[in-house]
Amino acid sequence: MLPTYKHEPFTDFTVEENKQALLDAIKKVESELGGHYPLLINGERIETEQKITSYNPSNKEEIIGTTGKATKDHAEQAIEAASEAFKTWRKVTPAERANILVRAAALVRRRKHEFSALLVKEGGKPWKEADGDTAEGIDFMEYYARQMIELAEGKPVNSREGELNNYMYTPTGVTVVISPWNFAFAIMAGTTVAPLVTGNTVLLKPASTTPVIAAKFVEVLEEAGVPKGVINFVPGSGSEVGDYLVEHPKTALITFTGSRDVGVRLYERAAIVQKEQNHLKRVIVEMGGKDTVVVDNEADIDTAVEAIVVSAFGFSGQKCSAGSRAVIHADVYDEVLEKVIEKTNALTVGNPAEPNNNYMGPVIDQAAFDKITGYIEVGKEEGKLVAGGKSDDSTGYFIHPTIFADVDPKARVMQEEIFGPVLAISKASSYDEALEIANNTEYGLTGAVITNNREKIEQAKYDFHVGNLYFNRNCTGAIVGYHPFGGFKMSGTDSKAGGPDYLALHMQAKTISEMY
Structure with missing residues (x-):
């Protein structure tokens, strides 16, 4: 059993040691600026003709790094890889999938200031905001790991004499994750690991303004033990790659965080049943607010x-x-x-x-x-x-x-x-x-x-x-775990990320009844 969940503590930067640790991490990140991060499809690094360049919003001439830029062909390759990997990943035990999340959380925790420093440079986040962003990403991994363990046995239902009934959860399929730039680590990580731990395979398309931190996180997931094809990194144009992934007949689940207009458009496109599609797609959207x-x-x-x-x-x-x-x-x-x-x-x-x-x-x-x-x-x-x-x-x-x-x-x-x-x-x-x-x-x-x-x-x-x-x-x-998050009306599907109902949205409930 995993220990009881407690949220990752925030760093006190009035403590000189902590302040210096982040300054050292910023220097480390600055020494690595300009790096290139290719696509990841089926465990292979794929180079592309075009690239996405990430700039520092505090110093717009400074390049943080570049990533590959996926085309429709790359998107198709990734969908096929994820679809094939789903056949085996869905049968990996919930406990093992949860353990991968815990290992990933531990890897990020050891490099917490480095990830925060990257948020400072790539996302323009002040120290406190960056530290909170990183802590929240760790929280998502730790919390969802525990939630998956709880859901592994399903939910209790009644059985009659001579009959045994079970109510269990089963993975949904290929998941497209479209993550935002404003919580470039926390929301990106949370919306990626939720489908993973529930047995789905993932195509991650991060925001084009903050793709480097997403690439770094994908490396963490690989190190933690996510198999090839289960996580695929496909940054690219929303109108080209994003629409293609959303409309693809093999896409089972779409999770999106971003603007109202894009979210509504995605919701509409996902509702259309494509040729050779044999299911209705599930959509989780969080679209903003005027609070x-x-x-x-x-x-x-x-x-x-x-x-x-x-x-x-x-x-x-x-x-x-x-x-x-x-x-x-x-x-x-x-x-x-x-x-x-x-x-x-x-x-x-x-x-x-x-x-x-x-x-x-x-x-x-x-x-x-x-x-x-x-x-x-x-x-x-x-x-x-x-x-x-x-x-x-x-x-x-x-x-x-x-x-x-x-x-x-x-x-x-x-x-x-x-x-x-x-x-x-x-x-x-x-x-x-x-x-x-x-x-x-x-x-x-x-x-x-x-x-x-x-x-x-x-x-x-x-x-x-x-x-x-x-x-x-x-x-x-x-x-996470204290204030499950999601909104009403045009703020989205009220999917309550970081709450007890969130993982179930990534799975299908299955009733199994056996007569003796």
């Missing part, structure tokens, strides 16, 4: 201020869980706003690889920079700019934390996912109105309510329509 921190007039003001700022500006707001909206009761609006502005203006922005440990780094690339700065111009028309608004893409993609106050609840900056360090604030005349505003978007991922009134807490449990609801804290930072 709200509600501040009641019976709130602790300092708690509210902390929750708003951390939710809005952690990792430059590049989280689907980011609290990009605050709705504040009129009675405390001016006081909370003033303190939020003060706290926001004290945040530092800069290259996260530097030892001064800036609170915010860059946004991920030029397209994100242009989109976010475009929304800042929209915000100037829709609200009152009270903090930030500055940006600089001369060396990296840096945008200062920006706040718009007195915004209409139906304004674009209150409705559309910006995915950057932009906070819109609206005033509510009552708690009921605040909840109405909180629910007025098409998303339903996370939310927070700051209040000391017990009745209002109970009301929000029923009336605030989000998948992850937090009271008297920020609305980001879900921990």
Whole structure:
């Protein structure tokens, strides 16, 4: 039996030894910049004519590395390899598959600062955010290993006299994993190992902005004992390779994390039954949010201020869980706003690889920079700019934390996912109105309510329509096994990653009945 699951502890970088360890890891990663990582298909490294180049968003001229770029032919080879490998992998015992995850977690844990340093360089993550990302990836492996052991025996069902009934889980098949750049290790690792440990084979197509860390993780899985063909590394164009994999008749399961528009399109394409397809595909999608921190007039003001700022500006707001909206009761609006502005203006922005440990780094690339700065111009028309608004893409993609106050609840900056360090604030005349505003978007991922009134807490449990609801804290930072994560409405399929129901989504339930 595996020991009881406990989440990976976060690193305290105020301890000089820990600070130096990460700085040393950053130097190590910098010494290896420019490396090339080919495709991995059926256990073989495959070179390609075209390559994907990964750049440092803090220093856009610096190349982190290159990976192969798969074509449709490569995708077909990978599908066939995964389909063949599935015949034997599905029969490997759940305990052995779980042990591979535990070994992989141990390998990453020994190199934790190295993976965090790569997140700093390739993903532009500040130290605390990078460390949390790596820790979460370890957590996914450890947690899912234990969950698989629990599910190995199936679930109890009744048997009649002279009859023995069993309810068991069986693997689904070839799985396409399309992972995001914002949690380039944690979500990439979690969405890869969940199908693996449940007996499925995987084609991993990571985000094109952060493919190197995915390549490094695939190497870990190989070292941990994942057989050839069971994990295949196929970075490539979404429109070419992504669509091909989603529509392929041998694809059984698709797991995607990314934008609403891409997720909806993928969902639609996966629903079409192709020629020679003999099953309906399963789809797990997580598509983002427009999340709200509600501040009641019976709130602790300092708690509210902390929750708003951390939710809005952690990792430059590049989280689907980011609290990009605050709705504040009129009675405390001016006081909370003033303190939020003060706290926001004290945040530092800069290259996260530097030892001064800036609170915010860059946004991920030029397209994100242009989109976010475009929304800042929209915000100037829709609200009152009270903090930030500055940006600089001369060396990296840096945008200062920006706040718009007195915004209409139906304004674009209150409705559309910006995915950057932009906070819109609206005033509510009552708690009921605040909840109405909180629910007025098409998303339903996370939310927070700051209040000391017990009745209002109970009301929000029923009336605030989000998948992850937090009271008297920020609305980001879900921990595997503690806060199963997934959203309502257009935030996705509410698949609750890191929770007790997640692995079952990757398997088929089978009823077996035997007469004596």
